[in-house]
Amino acid sequence: MANILVLGVKIPFTGGGQVVLVNSLVKELKGRGHLVDVVELPHRVEPKENLLNEIAMWRALDLREFGGRKVDLVIATKFPSYFAKHPKKSLWLVHQHRDMYDNFGTRYSSFSDDPRDDELRDMLKVGDDKAISECSFVSGISKNVVTRLKNYNGIEGVHLYPPLSQGDKYYNNEPEDYILSVNRLCSIKRIDLIIKALPIIHNHIKLKIVGTADEPHVEDYFKNEIDKHHLWDRVEFLGRVTDEELLSLYAKSLAVFYGPYNEDYGYGTLEAFASSKPVVTCPDSGGVLEFVRDMENGLILEPNTDSIGHGVNKLVEDKDLAIKLGLQGRADIEKLDLLTSGWDEVVEGLLSPLNNTKVAANG
């Protein structure tokens, strides 16, 4: 049995898929008899110039031994945790700093054409190339993530989908008249698309939004849109909910809207499917599209008001269709072993450096 550190990155006071992933991984590793702990450093996206220092902080950590216990392996997850040095380093990449890669040139990136921003981009990229190449095992949480790594950094990796942490707890109920959104409230998750589509969607259908904001002004923006279209009787912001409440919300929803921009993976897709609910998404939603197939287990709609509004109405007007798509979604993730099993493959990959001879930096 091995002594393992899982390296995580936390923006204090926020949650999200990263937290779930790290906690699930730790639980699975412990369940297999390993001694596991988490090393997390706080992360700030702005000011972006300070990312250089954050990386240096990770680089400065000595993770080889604690209290007489040798650390056999570190498993890095999200940028910039993979900058940590260790003789045996595995990577299960959640995402890199997307502002400088696939988000660059979009409204989701803070990098401008100021030469300082471009030099920063260059330095971070050189750093990524070096730090990730040090890993004895390179993987990502989805095909989307490993494809980005290959395209932008020329580094090959395998995709290992994270199974759901409470896969056996999801259930299905008769659909009620609401669409569910479960996401951090930030612009890239594009919850505004479903809010703006609501006036087109049949009046009796409500929208329930689970999640809290981790971006300034985004809530104000949503509230303005709701005010503009007089939708307060149809939209409910639920904030954080308990696990039981979340399971219930999924179980009773008609469908789940999950249309982020170029998502890394999208736990929301799996949670929806586990509850036998169809997912409404967009053709540029990235990792979500590794699971959703149009008119088979969900709907893939252009990211505009008309398309989403009329698309959702299809499910409203034909509940049998919604049920059929949702059941297919459930069958699909069962087949992929993402409900209750599926961790063996993940753990085997991440622990493989314990058995092979590749020597990482700082050995």
Add this chain to the structure above:
Amino acid sequence: MAKVRVAWFTPEGDSGSISQYFSETILPILKKKFSEKYDIQIFSDNFITSKHFLTAVSEHKKKPFDIFFYQLEDRKSSNFVRIHLGIQPGIVYFHDSYFTTFGPEPILNSPWKDIVCKSNSKKNNWPIRNFEHYQKGPFAYRESAFAGVSVFSSEHQRIEYNRLVEDRVLGGEDKRSYLLPLPGMLATDAIKSSSLKIAYAGKPEIPYRVHKILQAISETENMHFNWLIEKSEETQARELLKAYDVSSFKLFTERSVDNWSSVLSESDIAIHTLFSAFGQLGPYIQSSLISGKPSILTNFASGELYSEKIVFKVQPGNTESMQIREILKTLEDEGLRKEISEKVKSFANEFYNPEVIASELNSIFDNELNRVMLLNKNWNNLRAEARTSLIKEAPKYIGDENVWSERYKEHFQELGWL
């Protein structure tokens, strides 16, 4: 002798793009005719067929390019070109100088004026961060500023550049620029018929003057209208044709130079009307002329500077459709059309032949190589200064220079940042 390394930026997968058309037409000639001279690397915004534009600067650092060559047009597929021009200035071939949008992020908040000032050593300070920089438009002031050498496919745009642009990298009084017409694509002659077949590629919108053309056609007999449109324009196009009672027509989709060539092959004459400062007539007009098609243009902006010895021109306004009608009647004379065709072909072959254009581009590269190398040197210095500035700032985020030096500096060095 070392080859001249060219980073050539072009959209791909957009058949309606002028830039793509130019690249597809001219690159093979350049590569064949000047194979010993140029080492050309294509950059686009995909990973499949070319190198991604975000890799250009790191490639430049490893093995420098001599020339960064950009083509600019008011089209979404060219957004990445607009972005990268601000990251690494170069030779810019403008197909549009008026843009209908301010462009994508990061252009919306671009501190380009401050950067250009700094690069010309007129200012020592870097731009203020997190500051909303006002962008002037719709003329491409920012893009013009980053053009070390400006090339235009339309004389009208070149005139506007000379009139409007003040701030430029490699500042100074020398606002040299070049006119490089777009190459034309040759079409075959149309099969003879009793009607006069008219080729047209304008949008069904007022600036393109289709309403004037259709009015003229409706008042004339024996006219057939061949219209190249986008699929999305079909409903509107059919409504207009019905409104003006034009029954002899054929719609072609989608709008591209290749498809225009097909339309020309079924037409006797071409109409290229445009009453707008936005957009230009190329390469459709060049293809019409090189194919010997008598052509009708609007005497405004892009159309203004074509000689009346090779095209017919109409004044926009109340008598516009009447003018078009009279020209159409004149061109019903097959003998006259043939005479015009020979004259026009001879002119067009001298100026719009792809081989000629490729040679002229080569001349521009030759003439400007030293200038762009100076631009590259200045820009490299600016980037080095940018990096120094980032490193200098780093300790302030820790709040203690000593701690930074003791704990962080070695990692900056180890990662190759220092």
